[in-house]
Amino acid sequence: MFTGIVEELGEITAVETLDDACRFRLRGPVVTEGARHGDSIAVNGVCLTVVDHEGDEFTADVMAETLHRSSLGVLTTGSRVNLERPTAVGARLGGHIVQGHVDGTGEILERKPSEHWELVRISLPEDLARYVVEKGSITVDGISLTVVDAGPDFFTVSLIPTTLALTTLGLKQPGDPVNLEVDVIAKYVERLLGTQGGTR
Numbered sequence: 001m002f003t004g005i006v007e008e009l010g011e012i013t014a015v016e017t018l019d020d021a022c023r024f025r026l027r028g029p030v031v032t033e034g035a036r037h038g039d040s041i042a043v044n045g046v047c048l049t050v051v052d053h054e055g056d057e058f059t060a061d062v063m064a065e066t067l068h069r070s071s072l073g074v075l076t077t078g079s080r081v082n083l084e085r086p087t088a089v090g091a092r093l094g095g096h097i098v099q100g101h102v103d104g105t106g107e108i109l110e111r112k113p114s115e116h117w118e119l120v121r122i123s124l125p126e127d128l129a130r131y132v133v134e135k136g137s138i139t140v141d142g143i144s145l146t147v148v149d150a151g152p153d154f155f156t157v158s159l160i161p162t163t164l165a166l167t168t169l170g171l172k173q174p175g176d177p178v179n180l181e182v183d184v185i186a187k188y189v190e191r192l193l194g195t196q197g198g199t200r
Contacts, residue, residue, distance in 0.1 A: 002042050003087050004095035004137075004144025006167050007031055010043075010083040012075050013057060020064045024048075024075070028083045029056040040100070042084040044168065045142030045179040046070050047100025070102040071141075071177040082142040082167050095144025096137040102179045104128050106140070108172050109154060118159045119148065120169065122178060126153060130190075131182035139181035141168050 010028035031041050032053050039050045041058065048060035067073040110121040122140065124132060132138055132150045145157040164170035172178065
């Protein structure tokens with residue numbers, strides 16, 4: 001489990017394309033400290049498994065399903081990525097419960113800078129809209145954020161200077177894709193109530 005509090009802005013140092021997958025080599029001095037084979041690290045909100053690591057770099061395999069469901073397929077050598085290790089039991093839950101299982105992708109639609117913060121509007125797939133509510137939580141590229149406004153096919157978030165400086169959302173421009181993970185609690189509630197899309 002993750003919390004959506006990005007630990008560092010890492011970098012893709014190599015991409016190996018395979019028949020039905022790809023292999024990333026990533027640099028991240030913070031997340032590789034004490035890393036072992038089989039550990040999990042969230043990359044732009046996608047939970048990946050450490051295959052190998054050496055120094056401040058680690059390797060992770062990404063299967064076709066993950067490439068299809070997320071924006072990882074557009075990453076190239078030199079791309080910056082958000083990195084987070086799983087939260088430790090007993091640690092503070094700084095963001096919200098994040099699984100690292102991407103539900104879909106959105107697109108940066110608009111950025112409105114202000115003196116102390118920036119409002120960003122992001123497209124929202126129709127099948128995810130029912131899980132996104134005003135003042136609720138959503139994960140964008142692995143970042144735990146609070147929804148400012150929720151529409152039928154978009155939502156907005158406000159980004160403070162720290163988020164802009166230390167995550168990929170400071171670099172993304174209109175047209176760029178982002179990974180989205182909705183609040184898992186909403187999905188469990190829907191399942192337990194036997195509803196989907198507001199019908200029984």
